[in-house]
Amino acid sequence: MVEFLDFECEACGAAYPAVEQLREEYAGQITYVVRYFPIPSHPNAELAAWTAQAAAEQGKFEAMYQMLFENQAEWGHRKQPQRDMFLGYARQIGLDLEQFREDWDSAATKDRVRRDQADGQALGVQGTPTFFLNGEMIAPQSLDDLRTAVESALARP
Secondary structure, X not given: OEEEEOOOOHHHHHHHHHHHHHHHHOEOOEOOEEEEOOOOOOOOHHHHHHHHHHHHOOOOHHHHHHHHHHOHHHHOOOOOOOHHHHXXXXXXXXXXXXXXXXXXXXXXXXXXXXXXXXXXXXXXXXXXXXXXXXXXXXXXXXXXXXXXXXXXXXXXX
């Protein structure tokens, strides 16, 4: 399962608990992959994607992914860049802050986010969250829809 997401997207934030429940229920049976798709109208979406990717460089993507969604109301839709808040999250999850800052601003991090966006656009992603299951775009409206799609995929030979 692939999710194209925007950490600042309220719909992604709303889907987050269902996705986490699904990941827990199907642990070991499905692989969940995040692809970055920051929406240009969200002022901190790109910075949040860079934040998650910089954390991933230190093996802490999961912790940052959770931190960003669980605290979305604190930083989302703020006109000013939320660098200080994101740096605080990096500190809270135990990242090497010097390395984090380097990775945060690196061309490699920015290229990764741009590649994910370009891939999403090539696949027809127009908004977030957008899910793909075994390469096929799905449009779940609820946890039950996600569960049904996963069950169907697992039942296929």
